[in-house]
Amino acid sequence: MSDLTRLSAASLSKMISSRELSAVEVTTAHLDRIAAVEDRVHAFLHVDAEGALDAARRVDAGEITGPLAGVPIAVKDVVTTKGVPTTAASKILEGWKPPYDATIVERLKQAGMPILGKTNMDEFAMGSSTEYSAYGATNNPWDLGRIPGGSGGGSAAAIAAYEAPLAIGTDTGGSIRQPGAVTGTVGAKPTYGGTSRYGLIAFSSSLDTPGPCGRTVEDTALLHAVMAGHDPRDSTSINQPVPDVVAAARLGKNGDLSGVKLGVVKEFAGDGSEPGVLNSFKESLEALVKLGAEIVEVSCPHFEYALPAYYLIAPSEASSNLARFDGVRYGLRTGDDGSRSLEEVMSLTREAGFGPEVKRRIILGTYALSSGYYDAYYGQAQKVRTLITRDFQSAFEQVDVLVSPTTPFVAFPFGSRTSDPYQMYLADLFTIPTNLYGGPAISVPCGLSEGLPVGFQIMAPTMADDRMYRVAAALESAVGSFTPPEL
Amino acid sequence: MTYDEILTKYEPVIGLETHVELGTRTKMFCGCKTDFGAEPNTQVCPVCLALPGALPVANRAGIEATIRIGLALNCDIAEWCRMARKNYFYPDMPKNFQTSQYDEPLCTDGYVDVTVNGTEYRIGIERVHLEEDTGKTLHVGGATGRIHGATESLVDYNRAGIPLVEIVTKPVPGLGALAPEIAKAYVAELRDIVRSLGVSDVRMEQGSMRCDVNTSLNLPGEEWGTRTETKNVNSLRSVERAVRSEIIRQAAILDDGGKIFQETRHFQETTGDTRPGRSKETATDYRYFPEPDLVPIAPDPAWVASLRESLPEKPSVKRARLREDWGISEVDMQSVTNAGAVELIEETIAAGASPAGARKWWMGELARRANELDVDLAEVGATPAQVAALQKLVDAGKLNDKLARQVLEGVVAGEGDPADVMAARGLEVVNDTGALTKAVDDAIAANPEIAAKIRDGKVAAAGALVGAVMKTTRGQADAKAVRELLLERLGVS
Numbered sequence: 001m002s003d004l005t006r007l008s009a010a011s012l013s014k015m016i017s018s019r020e021l022s023a024v025e026v027t028t029a030h031l032d033r034i035a036a037v038e039d040r041v042h043a044f045l046h047v048d049a050e051g052a053l054d055a056a057r058r059v060d061a062g063e064i065t066g067p068l069a070g071v072p073i074a075v076k077d078v079v080t081t082k083g084v085p086t087t088a089a090s091k092i093l094e095g096w097k098p099p100y101d102a103t104i105v106e107r108l109k110q111a112g113m114p115i116l117g118k119t120n121m122d123e124f125a126m127g128s129s130t131e132y133s134a135y136g137a138t139n140n141p142w143d144l145g146r147i148p149g150g151s152g153g154g155s156a157a158a159i160a161a162y163e164a165p166l167a168i169g170t171d172t173g174g175s176i177r178q179p180g181a182v183t184g185t186v187g188a189k190p191t192y193g194g195t196s197r198y199g200l201i202a203f204s205s206s207l208d209t210p211g212p213c214g215r216t217v218e219d220t221a222l223l224h225a226v227m228a229g230h231d232p233r234d235s236t237s238i239n240q241p242v243p244d245v246v247a248a249a250r251l252g253k254n255g256d257l258s259g260v261k262l263g264v265v266k267e268f269a270g271d272g273s274e275p276g277v278l279n280s281f282k283e284s285l286e287a288l289v290k291l292g293a294e295i296v297e298v299s300c301p302h303f304e305y306a307l308p309a310y311y312l313i314a315p316s317e318a319s320s321n322l323a324r325f326d327g328v329r330y331g332l333r334t335g336d337d338g339s340r341s342l343e344e345v346m347s348l349t350r351e352a353g354f355g356p357e358v359k360r361r362i363i364l365g366t367y368a369l370s371s372g373y374y375d376a377y378y379g380q381a382q383k384v385r386t387l388i389t390r391d392f393q394s395a396f397e398q399v400d401v402l403v404s405p406t407t408p409f410v411a412f413p414f415g416s417r418t419s420d421p422y423q424m425y426l427a428d429l430f431t432i433p434t435n436l437y438g439g440p441a442i443s444v445p446c447g448l449s450e451g452l453p454v455g456f457q458i459m460a461p462t463m464a465d466d467r468m469y470r471v472a473a474a475l476e477s478a479v480g481s482f483t484p485p486e487l
Numbered sequence: 488m489t490y491d492e493i494l495t496k497y498e499p500v501i502g503l504e505t506h507v508e509l510g511t512r513t514k515m516f517c518g519c520k521t522d523f524g525a526e527p528n529t530q531v532c533p534v535c536l537a538l539p540g541a542l543p544v545a546n547r548a549g550i551e552a553t554i555r556i557g558l559a560l561n562c563d564i565a566e567w568c569r570m571a572r573k574n575y576f577y578p579d580m581p582k583n584f585q586t587s588q589y590d591e592p593l594c595t596d597g598y599v600d601v602t603v604n605g606t607e608y609r610i611g612i613e614r615v616h617l618e619e620d621t622g623k624t625l626h627v628g629g630a631t632g633r634i635h636g637a638t639e640s641l642v643d644y645n646r647a648g649i650p651l652v653e654i655v656t657k658p659v660p661g662l663g664a665l666a667p668e669i670a671k672a673y674v675a676e677l678r679d680i681v682r683s684l685g686v687s688d689v690r691m692e693q694g695s696m697r698c699d700v701n702t703s704l705n706l707p708g709e710e711w712g713t714r715t716e717t718k719n720v721n722s723l724r725s726v727e728r729a730v731r732s733e734i735i736r737q738a739a740i741l742d743d744g745g746k747i748f749q750e751t752r753h754f755q756e757t758t759g760d761t762r763p764g765r766s767k768e769t770a771t772d773y774r775y776f777p778e779p780d781l782v783p784i785a786p787d788p789a790w791v792a793s794l795r796e797s798l799p800e801k802p803s804v805k806r807a808r809l810r811e812d813w814g815i816s817e818v819d820m821q822s823v824t825n826a827g828a829v830e831l832i833e834e835t836i837a838a839g840a841s842p843a844g845a846r847k848w849w850m851g852e853l854a855r856r857a858n859e860l861d862v863d864l865a866e867v868g869a870t871p872a873q874v875a876a877l878q879k880l881v882d883a884g885k886l887n888d889k890l891a892r893q894v895l896e897g898v899v900a901g902e903g904d905p906a907d908v909m910a911a912r913g914l915e916v917v918n919d920t921g922a923l924t925k926a927v928d929d930a931i932a933a934n935p936e937i938a939a940k941i942r943d944g945k946v947a948a949a950g951a952l953v954g955a956v957m958k959t960t961r962g963q964a965d966a967k968a969v970r971e972l973l974l975e976r977l978g979v980s
Contacts, residue, residue, distance in 0.1 A: 079540070080538075080539065080540040086539070086540075088539070093539065096539070098533075098538065098539070098540070099533065099538070100533050100538070100541075102540060197542060198540070198541070198542050199540040199541075200540055201539040201540045202539075202540070202542075202780075204779075205779035205780045206779035232544065233542060233544060234542050234544075235542070235543070235544045235545065235780070235781050235782050236779075236780065236781075236782060316776060317776075317779055319574075319774075320572050320574050320584050320774070320776070323574060323576065323582065323583035323584055324537045324539070324581065324582050324583055325539075326576065326578075326583060328578050328642070329536060329537070329538075329581065330538065330539075338638070342578055342640065343576070346576060346578075366774065369574070369774035369775075369776055370772055370774060371772050371774070374774075374775075374776070378776060
């Protein structure tokens with residue numbers, strides 16, 4: 001039965017709707033797979049077998065139909081699920097059960113998708129390796145001694161290890177795409193505002209974007225279509241029709257990219273990457289040219305300031321977003337023994353509840369917003385953000401999409417980048433500009449470097465998410481997919 | 488130094504920051520109700536409790552009310568502005584930041600004209616901005632109900648997220664000894680303007696309008712002095728007292744060669760002076776930045792124009808018009824305004840009472856009663872319709888003044904409409920001629936000597952017999968009617 005876990009979401013969906021398979025069978029197979037491999041992968045923080053099977057039974061009873069009805073899914077632990085623990089991988093929220101579902105979770109449930117559980121991540125989505133999870137790191141199914149990327153390493157690893165066919169991620173600076181790249185899976189960051197943030201525990205409000213993770217481009221597009229769309233509870237949500245990403249992915253599959261102009265970002269196509277990564281990227285470009293695409297070199301001169309700007313904007317917003325974790329209303333409370341003042345209890349709670357990277361960013365953000373420093377840091381970073389947006393806009397006057405490697409290096413060994421935060425931050429060098437601009441981007445597997453997956457990033461203009469799916473599906477059809485060794 | 492002596496030496500500069508709680512049906516950033524006095528934590532949701540993942544959505548009615556206040560205060564309305572986060576930790580503030588406005592307020596640069604002692608003063612308005620209220624903390628277990636000594640603190644989040652509008656004046660110099668009175672007149676005018684818009688009940692004693700008063704003193708020709716900010720100023724009278732006491736306190740320090748420190752002080756209702764609060768020098772750095780969870784506010788100019796056109800008559804214009812209609816003096820009109828009786832009297836007249844009659848009840852018996860009960864006149868327990876009905880009973884001769892007061896007492900006590908109270912208490916003027924004739928005849932029979940005098944033409948002696956009749960009818964007879972009947976029975980009319 002474990003073969004079921006190797007099937008694509010598209011195939012599972014067809015077989016469930018034709019009654020070749022029951023949704024309960026499919027969910028059970030994935031729960032069995034989770035039970036079999038979790039001791040080695042540790043992709044999940046919480047498995048909700050009962051909830052998932054209940055949802056599957058409702059599909060089998062014919063209560064819910066739809067494109068992904070009965071196809072199970074894993075949800076990153078930063079997204080609220082009613083009655084199911086949601087911790088954002090932080091001690092400060094240990095045991096917290098939200099009284100409400102995130103909008104995207106509501107949509108999964110309405111679509112009849114059984115939710116297998118909550119996936120591991122860097123605490124509050126701050127990190128690129130899951131090493132900052134308060135509950136231990138996730139191991140990369142390709143090499144259990146290496147990181148699965150972050151922050152959404154749990155979601156990517158769960159898919160790569162066949163524990164789930166699909167997963168929800170969130171991308172603030174690359175947290176969907178970089179884990180996708182280093183686990184050989186597909187991860188898409190939709191247009192900011194294209195997917196609702198209501199129920200996504202905020203890290204950086206102006207950057208956070210929930211998105212789909214899958215093993216194929218088409219699967220990812222199917223999930224994208226289920227979760228996207230306007231939400232009146234998120235005022236930054238865009239009230240426009242969702243681009244038809246599924247049709248675009250199917251169009252791309254036929255392998256014809258005639259007339260499509262790909263812009264290679266000059267600043268991201270050189271020395272910054274490992275040779276193996278660069279090599280796969282160049283081979284992919286050649287493959288795309290063979291499909292009829294035209295390659296244009298494009299300069300985005302302000303992209304080099306994206307990383308420093310991001311590390312001012314994101315921590316600034318985080319310092320404010322994370323202020324609510326004070327032990328007063330929910331989650332951890334430390335030191336409330338009757339002898340301490342409220343301020344002391346708040347302070348002890350935050351000291352005990354937050355991990356080192358979260359504290360580092362809260363302190364950084366608090367400093368950047370301080371009076372006297374605001375203009376030099378936060379204000380300046382916002383100006384850079386505007387310049388990066390203009391780089392994108394002028395690039396998209398010349399080309400249809402921009403391309404680059406997703407991340408400069410393949411999955412690295414645990415502990416190799418934790419001593420120097422900057423080395424860790426470099427993992428998001430190529431993904432961050434998109435978040436600052438607000439457009440969509442996707443990472444699709446494009447090759448192996450020393451036996452480890454390499455990701456190819458495609459960036460599109462805002463609300464043109466369909467374009468990147470088309471190119472990604474074409475590339476996928478040209479280079480094939482990549483299967484990790486048996487666990 | 489006396490107050491007047493101080494003002495010959497120093498020049499005060501005042502400034503006022505007023506918070507008005509909007510009367511929107513739902514909170515500013517979520518759909519929770521805003522009913523006053525509900526059970527604690529029954530009007531809350533993930534958004535106003537700041538549960539992880541919850542997001543705000545701005546209430547259009549709150550934005551509209553703010554713009555209307557801005558327009559009524561002659562402000563410019565921003566074409567584009569943003570909300571901002573004001574970051575500080577406080578247990579009754581769920582997010583540990585307040586969603587407010589910082590350097591991009593919705594309304595700027597307006598003014599309010601107020602009249603004191605016949606002279607008009609223009610108070611500049613610096614800004615009008617929109618923000619949200621916090622919850623309320625209750626400290627339990629201590630002797631005083633204050634945080635010190637309390638064993639537990641309970642937080643009620645019902646108020647958290649209710650829209651607040653902050654109205655900040657420009658610094659106002661040059662008012663001299665009248666500064667306290669003008670400050671009070673400004674707040675009263677502001678209250679009337681906001682009330683006329685129907686966007687808040689502006690009740691200072693219930694906290695739906697709260698005032699902070701900034702005061703400084705300087706010697707003539709010198710720079711403005713260091714200002715203090717006085718909080719907890721919760722009535723019109725307190726505004727005046729707070730400014731006055733702060734002028735006196737600061738003058739004493741300056742005269743002693745001392746320095747004024749920039750600080751927050753608290754007005755003491757009982758003593759009428761101010762006491763130090765949190766020092767501004769150690770004040771938090773609020774780390775304001777634009778609220779990324781909300782889209783910018785860009786009011787459509789056509790919408791703003793329509794709001795401007797639909798503004799109600801200005802209270803000052805309306806007062807002038809009513810003063811004319813009612814035929815009363817400026818001083819009388821001012822007391823009507825100060826008593827919060829303008830609309831009540833207006834509605835009473837509309838319900839059929841004469842202007843004099845309507846004003847008499849509201850400014851007399853009912854104002855006295857409201858004062859006793861320490862409530863707003865509107866809350867005293869009588870409606871304009873009831874007062875009008877009462878006055879009609881008087882005009883119809885069914886009640887005399889004394890009886891009408893007793894009926895009103897019953898109305899205020901909740902016994903029903905004037906006619907019901909009159910019937911239930913048996914207070915109607917005795918107009919039954921038979922009963923009255925008998926009472927008159929009895930009085931004549933009991934006082935033959937007086938009756939004889941009257942028959943002899945000493946009509947002035949009738950008073951004694953009228954008094955006797957009034958006594959036997961327990962005041963329920965109409966004295967004038969009694970007199971006429973008496974003279975008739977004695978054959979002298």
